[in-house]
Amino acid sequence: MFVSRRQIRFADVDPAGIVFYPRYFEMINATVEDWFEHIGYGFGQMIRRDGYGVPLATIEVDFKRPSELDDWLDFTLDVTAMGGSSIQAAITARCKDEIRLIARPVLVFVKLEATRPVRIPDALRQKIEAYQRGQS
């Protein structure tokens, strides 16, 4: 099962002693990056070799509880829907069993030179569907 773990470090924490929220979006982005690697299509291949990208169309985030220095967070990712060129996901960050945030991004698969949505290639669709079925 896919989990992206990271520890809250000094760089992530604001003067109030809790995570500075733009840092959460770097963690969310890194979770997406780790997840593509997990299903077998890392950003090195996707972006540099193949010229695709996955910018965000929308995102909704519900911040449940603050996180502090040294907390370990586990980020999990569910694919909630896949369209022709879009992927809807739910990313949950937990510290032990406490939910810290739930993010619902919609990623769009694009050809980078055009920044225009393109159909998700079949090989990648199959990897995502395998993940949805719990087979990766």
Add this chain to the structure above:
Amino acid sequence: MFVSRRQIRFADVDPAGIVFYPRYFEMINATVEDWFEHIGYGFGQMIRRDGYGVPLATIEVDFKRPSELDDWLDFTLDVTAMGGSSIQAAITARCKDEIRLIARPVLVFVKLEATRPVRIPDALRQKIEAYQRGQS
């Protein structure tokens, strides 16, 4: 009228040549910070002198069009609702007349040592209401 302007710099742009979205959240955060300064209650006073903070409860962002190196973005902020301890806002980023994103954060006013919502003090409520009426 309140506008927070900033230019997209090299640090903001990803290998695909467009704004790396966690950077947008730093810009959104800076817009909120500039806006509190604009209405007369800057973070220096709020956080350091008075021990309050305004963490996010939720945020929704709709990314309309990508932004590129050297684009100048104008961020505006509307207060769409104010509760006992929460402030709902709509932040719009435009490049010239093109909308690049609309963010809808809900900020919660908290006492920092407790990280618990507290009622927005009357002096601040009046500043926010004056802004909503177009008087600041």
Add this chain to the structure above:
Amino acid sequence: MFVSRRQIRFADVDPAGIVFYPRYFEMINATVEDWFEHIGYGFGQMIRRDGYGVPLATIEVDFKRPSELDDWLDFTLDVTAMGGSSIQAAITARCKDEIRLIARPVLVFVKLEATRPVRIPDALRQKIEAYQRGQS
């Protein structure tokens, strides 16, 4: 005379209430970017149009005094030497008249596809020399 001004914001400050030093390097980088724009060869042209870059070979930084939230810093840049493909600079950040840091970067002019130093083109050399003579 070239000055790049910026205000220390919440995002720049660590839990100890002073600038988190990696943020200074973003400011130093932005100063270099602003300076190239000032002398007439912005990063949009240099990097995106012409395929050049200016990575660091070395940097030395002397942190004189800490900076705090809301401080306004003035960054100035002197070109202390120019070689075939390298530019030595001294960047000083001041708050009012107090020096906060002095950074001494050595930039190398490279062709991006090769990441190999190339001779600084004459048109750019002349812009840099004009700046050194105080004519831009």
Add this chain to the structure above:
Amino acid sequence: MFVSRRQIRFADVDPAGIVFYPRYFEMINATVEDWFEHIGYGFGQMIRRDGYGVPLATIEVDFKRPSELDDWLDFTLDVTAMGGSSIQAAITARCKDEIRLIARPVLVFVKLEATRPVRIPDALRQKIEAYQRGQS
């Protein structure tokens, strides 16, 4: 032996496809943070419980070779000297056996409320000396 490993991610890489150098300083800072944890005095204790900090007095960095997306970097740290309130270190980042950078920071041990150097407490000196002798 102390090693802080991290993979270069999309967030670290500039439009030219190599590490954006301010990101290296976040990695250097994280290495220092990991190292204090390694010797038994993590930032949670140092900063939050005890009110000390370790800002930089100076740093020199020699960037030997660029790093790219997905590279794994190993950061090691040698304590080259310890004064009354200062710690000189050499931090080396390697990808496999290739040195990518060498950073030479001088950290100053300070009491945070005063931002003034204080003598490194004996318990911490002993941890650092044990590390220097290769015993942690």
